[in-house]
Amino acid sequence: MEDLRETVIIPVTASELYSKVSDLNEDGYRLVQACCTKVSEGFEIIYSFDKEHELLNLKLTIPEEEEIMSITGITWSAFIYENEMQDLFGVKFKHMSLNYGGHFFKVSQPTPWNPKN
Amino acid sequence: MGKRTIIPFGPQHPVLPEPVHLDLVIEDETVVEAIPSIGFIHRGLEKLVEKKEYTEMVYVIERICGICSFGHGWGYCLSVEGVMGVEIPERANYLRTIWHELSRMHSHLLWLGLLADGFGFESLFMHCWRIREKVLDIFEKTTGGRVIFSVCKVGGVRKDIDEATLKEISSVVDGMKKELKELADVFLEDYSVKNRLCGVGYLSKEDAAELAAVGPMARASGLKQDMRLLGHGVYDKLGFEPCIETAGDSYARCKVRIREVFQSIDLIIKAIEMIPDGDISVPVKGNVPANECVVRLEQPRGEAFYYAKGADSKFLERMRVRTPTNQNIPAMVKTLQGCDLADVPMLILTIDPCISCTER
Numbered sequence: 409m410e411d412l413r414e415t416v417i418i419p420v421t422a423s424e425l426y427s428k429v430s431d432l433n434e435d436g437y438r439l440v441q442a443c444c445t446k447v448s449e450g451f452e453i454i455y456s457f458d459k460e461h462e463l464l465n466l467k468l469t470i471p472e473e474e475e476i477m478s479i480t481g482i483t484w485s486a487f488i489y490e491n492e493m494q495d496l497f498g499v500k501f502k503h504m505s506l507n508y509g510g511h512f513f514k515v516s517q518p519t520p521w522n523p524k525n
Numbered sequence: 526m527g528k529r530t531i532i533p534f535g536p537q538h539p540v541l542p543e544p545v546h547l548d549l550v551i552e553d554e555t556v557v558e559a560i561p562s563i564g565f566i567h568r569g570l571e572k573l574v575e576k577k578e579y580t581e582m583v584y585v586i587e588r589i590c591g592i593c594s595f596g597h598g599w600g601y602c603l604s605v606e607g608v609m610g611v612e613i614p615e616r617a618n619y620l621r622t623i624w625h626e627l628s629r630m631h632s633h634l635l636w637l638g639l640l641a642d643g644f645g646f647e648s649l650f651m652h653c654w655r656i657r658e659k660v661l662d663i664f665e666k667t668t669g670g671r672v673i674f675s676v677c678k679v680g681g682v683r684k685d686i687d688e689a690t691l692k693e694i695s696s697v698v699d700g701m702k703k704e705l706k707e708l709a710d711v712f713l714e715d716y717s718v719k720n721r722l723c724g725v726g727y728l729s730k731e732d733a734a735e736l737a738a739v740g741p742m743a744r745a746s747g748l749k750q751d752m753r754l755l756g757h758g759v760y761d762k763l764g765f766e767p768c769i770e771t772a773g774d775s776y777a778r779c780k781v782r783i784r785e786v787f788q789s790i791d792l793i794i795k796a797i798e799m800i801p802d803g804d805i806s807v808p809v810k811g812n813v814p815a816n817e818c819v820v821r822l823e824q825p826r827g828e829a830f831y832y833a834k835g836a837d838s839k840f841l842e843r844m845r846v847r848t849p850t851n852q853n854i855p856a857m858v859k860t861l862q863g864c865d866l867a868d869v870p871m872l873i874l875t876i877d878p879c880i881s882c883t884e885r
Contacts, residue, residue: 411756413607413755413756413757413820415607415819417817417819436734438734438735438737440821440830440847440852441830441845441847441851443843443845443847445842445843445845454832456819456830461750461752461755463819463821465819483735484855485737485856487855488852488855496569508562512562512563512564513563513564513567514565514567515567520569521569521572
């Protein structure tokens, strides 16, 4: 049996993301989380998916200004993570099915985890 | 179709010890939609990783939550150990497992008490918390703390438990079984309790999977999903198998947690019988390499996710903690659709929400 504790990270591009997530969803994977890290190139976003305890992480690196497709159309529960990234880092998403417009987290200043702000 | 009204629920509400807000769209007395709102007390603890060295950060991570503080410390240490390639001694693994299962017992007993309080059974609430006190006493005796233990560190654990104390723990938890059985009979057999729980807040197996529910919420809907199967700690040596129920209602969620309390007792007793002698930690020195590691642990409330990214420095570049309540919010919203307004507080309780965790 393979080690279920192993960290598997697969790089994806912004154009591949939606179809990749769609394929995983059809394969029965569930969204575990999505998180953002501020890196010199812009944002590094990790989407994690699980199927029968096997974890797969998709890593997407995008410039700060780039708008990426929301995955809430495929997996609705992603709204929690997309709104979090939007509020704390200023990541821009297209077609979010539930968009709090920067008010999901009641922070005293916009995008506090983006060092520019 | 009746007239639609929006009722704001929270952030301050008698059933909520912590702030979360729901806009409940109701028709007559039935909830047709619930829109959640969080972030009232977001602390940004993950961001502190830029100012605290990796050895100090464990104290911050433990303070994410007062109930599953040990588990958060363990998850953090596992992720940093993963980045640094550190193997910890077997005795430390056993000790971590014992403390983690004790945490599960006290978390579930706390929840059972809150549930009893939620449906107005005050004496049941008091008995749950009275029994829970014995677990807190074990924590105090073995770690010095009742809420935050600070025994987990990168490379192992800080404190050992001597043979006599281990035997005492085994006998105390074994002795709790009789009292717990009496409590379990009330929760699972009393007709007035069943009236409040059976058939309320149904979440199908398909919805639980689709909405990515975790922990007892998922297991009560028939999903065999428990991160203790991943191989962290010594669960594989203890013959662990998750507790699954299939009814998907509030009663099933209660039953899963009650079964898990008894299961935790058995796991603790078995771990104490099997614990080997030896060191409790290995020395860990140097910077955290530029590497990354993902770890998932089964907290009492469900799967918690930890992501550590090193930067060849004493400071991590990123530490991400995704707590179980975060993940269960979409499933909670689903169970609220179609419920009676009077059942809303009960349904919110059945996901065992921890806003402190969510607002890490």
